[in-house]
Amino acid sequence: MANSRSGDSMTERIVRVLDTFTSERTMQTASEIARRTGLPSSTAHRIVGELIEQGLLERDEENRVRLGLRLWELALRGSSALRLRQAALPHMEHVQTLVREHTQLAVLEHDEALFLERLSHPDAGANITRVAGRLPVHASSSGLVLLAFADPALRERVLAGPLRAVSRETVTDAVALRALLITIRRRGFVVAPGSIEQVSTGVAVPVRDRGEVVAALSAVLPREAPTEPVIAALLDAAAAIEEDLRTSR
C-alpha cells in the first residue's frame, strides 16, 4: 500500500519533497518541487498537498510553499540533537565572548559533519558553515575531529577516497590524512589552516558523552589569528559541556 510500483516507499518520496528545500531555496511552487523531486507530477502534487494538510509544509499568500513550523516542532521536540545543543550553548557563548569570531558545534551524520549550532560575531571573518549545513569530514576542522575519533570502518571508508579538495590546502592525500588523524587522536585538538577557505583557520576539539566522541566544538578564525588561546577556550568548554551532559542524564 505504501510502496509505489517503482519500489520506493511513501516515506522516501516525502523525504525527496522535503529535501528540495535548502538554505538558499526556502520558498518554491508545488510545480518547482515536483520537478526537483523527479517524481511523477501528480504524485509530487499529492504529497505536497498531504504535507500542507499536516502542517509539515505551509502555503503563503502567493501560493508558494515553505517548510512548516509543525515539521520544525516534530523534528526538535524529542531530538537528541536538541539535548546536545542545549547543553553546549551556554559554553559556546562563553567561548564566543572570548574568541568573538565563529563558534560551532557539529556531529557526524552519514560520513559528513552536520552543524547543529553556530554563533557568529557581527564583525567576524569568512565562514561557510550554516546551522543544518554539512561539510566534508576530511576538510573541515570539525569533520577532522569527528573522523579521527570515528568508528575505524568509517575512517577506512573515507580514507579509501575520493578526497575532494575544498580549497588548495585541503589534505587530499590518504597517507597524509591518516597521519593527521593519528596526531588529532593523540593531541585531542586540530588546527586546520585554509582547509575550507584560504582566509580562515579552523580549530576543533572533541566533545564526549558516556566516553564516546559525540560532537566537535570548533572556532573559525581569520588566518593570521593566534590559535593557542582558542584551543584552551575550546578544551575548557568541551569539558564543561561533558560535565553538563553527565549531570543531565
Next chain:
Amino acid sequence: MANSRSGDSMTERIVRVLDTFTSERTMQTASEIARRTGLPSSTAHRIVGELIEQGLLERDEENRVRLGLRLWELALRGSSALRLRQAALPHMEHVQTLVREHTQLAVLEHDEALFLERLSHPDAGANITRVAGRLPVHASSSGLVLLAFADPALRERVLAGPLRAVSRETVTDAVALRALLITIRRRGFVVAPGSIEQVSTGVAVPVRDRGEVVAALSAVLPREAPTEPVIAALLDAAAAIEEDLRTSR
C-alpha cells in the same frame, strides 16, 4: 495508494509516529510507538521501518528508536524559523547578558505559542518553557503579545474560550482578557506576573517583519525582580532584530 481504508493519509500516519516523541520521551521501542499512535501494529511497525531506512528515525544498540539527525536537518535547513532565530540569537544573547535569567523567542502556531529559542542563565529561576515546546496564548507573556497582534478571527476564537487556568493568576475571564489585549496593543509590551507560574513574571514584546508581528521576544524573571530595565532591553533587542530581518531579505 497512499491512503489507508480508514481514510487517513500516509503523511498523517507518519506524523502520528513522529508525534509520539516528546522532550520527556526521546527513546521508545517500536512496540511502544505502535501502541501510542493507535495505528494497527503492523502498519506502525512498517512506518517505523521506513522512517529508520530514511534516517528520520534512528535505532540504538538496545533496539530503541529515537528521532534521527536527518529529520532535524530536513526540518531546519530551509526553515523560516531558522532564519528568524538566527536573526534573533545575537540580540537575545545581549538581553541575556543584561537580564541573566531566561530570554525566549516564540511564534504563533495553531493557536499556541511555540518557542523557537530559549537562553537560560545557570542560576536563573523557574521556567516551564522549552525549545520546541508550547504554551497557551492567553497565559504566557509571549502568547499574550502574539494574541494581541494576531488576526482578529484567531483572537475571537481564543476569547470564545475555554480559557484554561495554568496558574491561579492566569486571566481566564474573556472580558478582562480582551481589555488586556487592547492594553498590550497600545503599550507594545506586556508584564504578566504569575500567569504561568506563581514564582515568575513574564515580560514580552512583539517582533515585526514586513510590518507584521512574527514573533514575541520575552524574558522570565523571579516574581519580585524589577521589570522596567527588562522591558527596555527587550524593546531595544526587538528593534535590532527587526533591522537585521530587514537587511537579510
